Amino acid sequence: MTHYDAIISGCGPVGATLANLLSSRNLRVRVVEKDHAIYDKPRAIVLDWEAMRALQFAGIAHDLSRETKPHPGTDFIGVDGQLIKLFDPAPPPYALAWPATLTFVQPRLEELLRTSLQSRDNVDLSFGHLVTGFKDEGEIVRVDIKNVETGEETSITGDFLIGCDGSWSPVRTQLDLQLEDKQFDEWWVVVDALKLRDTPLPRKTTQFCQPKRPATYVVGPGDLRRWEIKILPNEDPASFNDPLVLNQVLEGFVDLDAISLWRSAVYRFHALVGESWRSGRVLLAGDAVHQMPPFLGQGLCAGIRDAFNLAWKIAAIQRDRMQISLLDTYEQERKPHVSTVIDHAKQFGLIIGELDEAKARERDRALQAEMAAGTMVTTRQGFIPNLTGGLIDSQAPLAGHLFVQPTVIDHSGEARLLDDVLPMEFLFVTVGTAQQSWLTGHEEFWSSIGGCRVVITPSEPELASDAHGLIFLREADGLFAGWAAQHGGQAFIVRPDRYVFGAYADAVSAASAIATLDNSLFATTRSPQIAGEAGYASL
Structure with a gap:
């Protein structure tokens, strides 16, 4: 029976990125994923230059970049239709070589990641399988997996198990690791559509910070356009699964004859972060250990940061025989970083989603004054922190900053x-x-x-x-x-x-x-x- 350096539960973008990175360091990897096919509709839509750098090491960034769109910037529109805040796209030359923020199509990203994995001799892929149980035996982890079609069960072993298995993570459930609730809980409907013809739409991504119907409009690559629309307190979220109800709301933002609906989904946006990220040789990454509202476009970026952080450390332990306590720095580095990003995303959600008109007008005045004074942070990257602890020389200049990529x-x-x-x-x-x-x-x-x-x-x-x-x-x-x-x-x-x-x-x-x-x-x-x-x- 093959013994693995790492077993990964979940082959979404985070798990697949981690598997590619570990494989590139000559580690033996097993990936367990319940679904055979990639989900064929968009979910995440934003990547940043740090995520692209990780995907560069995973071997797919250059191919993916041909199908992305540099983010055009964001306008925040107030109660009376006025500009109250903005994000400008970071200008070239780009410090990390890639545009600071890009939009992309998730199924294409996953296709590239899986194709790369299938070409690697040191990766075994178990699609149509679930992790049903595991035991950390001190020096190895024994993992039970089940074929979801036949029910056949198999036991495999690895030095590490990483749960990249989403917000309902079975690995996190067995570990009984809790998520801290950072007090954001709202219902929104997300609509992805393809533009069929020219029609009046904002040139930039737009946050409609209007109490009558808060919403986000995202300019995707090609003809892809997205609307994220807040469901009001007096509305039933389930009703937005009815095309008639959805169209009545969507037609306030776009001519319905000018688009072709790709997908719509009702989401409950959360702000959650894991209290613990590791138990011995079992670790969590991505949505399994943190979830955030989408208002900074950082959900998947955060998961890819997890994968990059874990990949080199696991490789260092396995290949270079570094001490296993190096993995203590995973939570030390990633938890405060993602907590800060979640706090910022939550704050933007509160700005965008304010339903009280008087409070919204007060917000508009404050933000316009900040713009006029020149004190507003106007790039998205201004809200992404550096590392503040873990494996850095905290007294040295630039410790915890990202190195440039010329x-x-x-x-x-x-x-x-x-x-x-x-x-x-x-x-x-x-x-x-x-x-x-x-x-x-x-x-x-x-x-x-x-x-x-x-x-x-x-x-x-x-x-x-x-x-x-x-x-x-x-x-x-x-x-x-x-x-x-x-x-x-x-x-x-x-x-x-x-x-x-x-x-x-x-x-x-x-x-x-x-x-x-x-x-x-x-x-x-x-x-x-x-x-x-x-x-x-x-x-």
């Missing part, structure tokens, strides 16, 4: 994005060759974790090709040079998920940071598990 010229003369040149490993990046000497005395450690030593220069590299274990790259756009100069950094320790461990301007601070990182990754003391071992039970 276009670079490799030694063959080809222009490529940085992450297409460098693997998903630790990086020691410097502005010149001299600063690479700051790693002296720690070369064995750096090699043991698969770390790369990289010199990025704005001009021709000092050597035409890799030499002395160094990778020389010339950047084509000046993005890295400008960013490094702005923050006074000459050397940067960068994690595999491209978060900055720290930036350094001298040899002493850099050497101290490397020693700290060594101790963090390979300390002999194993930290306590976040929660107790899961008992064996049927789900």
Whole structure:
């Protein structure tokens, strides 16, 4: 019987991204998914540049990007039809190479992810199967799966089990891990349609912050358009499954003859975050451990961040024999990050969905004053935090920030994005060759974790090709040079998920940071598990 490095429950976008990332690090992966076919209608519709960076390492970002649309920005419209708030799209050059926010079609994303998985020899896919029970045995996890058609049950083993199995997560249910309710609970109907002909519609995504009928309009790729419409307190959510009721509301936003309905669904928007994210060798990711209202377009982005964070850490434990307590940093990093994003999404939901006209007019005045004063945060990324704890050098500049992704010229003369040149490993990046000497005395450690030593220069590299274990790259756009100069950094320790461990301007601070990182990754003391071992039970 095959033993797996990781067993993943769920092959939605989060589970499939995680499986691709783990597979790319040469780990053996089993994916268990109850459905054979991809759900063929849109659900998530927004990705950001950090999610695209993860999908780049998963091997599908370039293909997906051909079918996305850079987000055109968002206008918030007040009670009387006036502009009260806006999000401008971040202008190029893009710090992470991809547009800051994009719209996409989820079935196409899932198709690309599954096609990639099917091409990988180290991934076994069990479609039409459910995880029915598991037991953490200390060194391995024993997982029972059932064929949903035949009822046949099988037991498999892996070093880790990750529940990427959605808001009703069976894995979370067995662990009996609770979700903290952040007090947002509203009914909305979501409508996706294809535009058949030109018709008057906003050019930008629009938040209709109007008490008579709060709604969101999203400009998707191609002819895809979305409306998210608040169901009022005196209305029965179930009634919106009736096309007549739905059309009566939708015709207030668009000429119904100009669109073809793709799907409509009634949702109860929540704001929830898991109290615990891990129990021993069993972990949760995506909707299984957090759910948020859609008003920042960050639900799937947050799940992909989970996958990226977990992938490199599990690979480091399995491949590089780092201590298992490295996984303690998963919750330490991701929980406060996603909690902040949920709080912002909830706040935008309250702004958009205000039903009291007097309060809405007061809101309009306050937001317009903020715009006039120039104090308004006008980019969506302004509401996405950096890492504030976990595996970072919290005293160092840029700790917890995302490392930039310039276009670079490799030694063959080809222009490529940085992450297409460098693997998903630790990086020691410097502005010149001299600063690479700051790693002296720690070369064995750096090699043991698969770390790369990289010199990025704005001009021709000092050597035409890799030499002395160094990778020389010339950047084509000046993005890295400008960013490094702005923050006074000459050397940067960068994690595999491209978060900055720290930036350094001298040899002493850099050497101290490397020693700290060594101790963090390979300390002999194993930290306590976040929660107790899961008992064996049927789900």
